Amino acid sequence: MLSRILIFFMFVLVLIKSENNPSYSVRIYSNQAEIIYLLDKLPLEFTDDEWNEIRSDSITLLSDNIHITSQTISEKRKSLNGAKIYIRSPISLDKSTLIFVQGILIDEHNYLVKIQDESIAGQQTLFFSVPPDHIFYLEQPPKSKFYVNFTYDTTDSQVHVTYLRSNLKWHTQYQLNLYENNSTLIAMANIRNDGKSPISIDHAELIGGDVNLNTRSRETVAYFTTTTMTTTTATTMAKTTTIEQGTELFGLYVFTINQPFTIDAKTNYLLPMFHPHVTVERYGLISKYFQTTSNTGYAQRSYRLRSDRYLSRGNCIIRESDRIVGETFLPNLGAKDKYHFSIGQDTDIFYKENVSLISSTKLEENHQHETQTIHTSTRKLSIYEINIQIKNFKTRSITIEYEQTFLYSFQNIQLIMLNNHSFIQDGETIKSNMILQNNDDQTFSYRIERTHH
Incomplete structure (x- = not known):
């Protein structure tokens, strides 16, 4: 039965068992989970606590061939009148x-x-x-219960109920350990149960990737009615349970958990995932916007990371020689993709940029309209020379990446090369890479031609 359910939905399933409920499956996403179980009887009944975690607009029935003709949602509570x-x-x-x-x-x-x-x-x-x-x-006041009913037509022998709940979610968290000659990235799956009862899971597959799910419906259900009837947070680290390498599924990734486990209420459960092979480049980044006045600053401590496999998004703590040096948030990253990030200033890499105006010329342009009217506009052509002095106070060599961006879209920028160093133009940005030896002090120069109104 379970294998047929898994094949029928062809997606990420988590089997949950409880003594009072039939077995059901959950697709765990980054911000909520989809519950799936075999329909037993109607109407569906939910407690007040359960309803607070459910998106009412997501409740529906599924099968290969089903036509839902109506759906009603009602709140009912035992009356205290006469008590x-x-x-x-x-x-x-x-x-x-x-x-x-x-x-x-x-x-x-x-x-x-x-x-x-x-x-x-x-x-x-x-x-x-x-x-x-x-x-x-004399007795505890009763709480509301919520009932969902359907009328439908189907020729299938089995119909399944599905809806979204916000109490179960997961995300990836990383530790990036950097040493002089190697780098290791440790990935952990952090599964959170925000509910008020424990969840026992026999088998799990977690979904990684860009899945856009709102946590709550923005509109109140129009057919919602009310009637009356007369009748602490803990963190657990698993020692034996592991997660297998992710497999691609229609642009998403599925991570399989190979052992059963239980998550208590209000608890985070952490499981080791994969250890990808990563390469990390360290460099100092000088990234700035163009100013017509001279300026100074420090380079950013920057890294370029590449993994041999897909990485799902998550927070990453970075260590250099076992010491925490910062943290960053990794996005969903495809295999072999490069991710650039900075984690703070490096005061050992100082720069001073001098900007000099070499010449400035006014250009007049005539524009003839359909009415034969001639309109004259004036533009300014300015040539600037930029000299950037970079000092490396470290006792080792360092790679520097320099980029200067020109903000305004109404201006035209043209790089004019000088002979002492190689710069390139990438759209509205001037770029260059250089290597400075220990205690080195160098100056690099280029010119730009700037045309603007």
């Missing part, structure tokens, strides 16, 4: 000793009660409304 209660007596309001009078709740919404007490009104029956905090119940 025996105790009321704080008015004669005890100004006294330290509480006096209670027995009564019957007539209207629970307006707190209308009926009492017959000789000490208050002789043999007469009194009806009056009391403050809600003066009513004491």
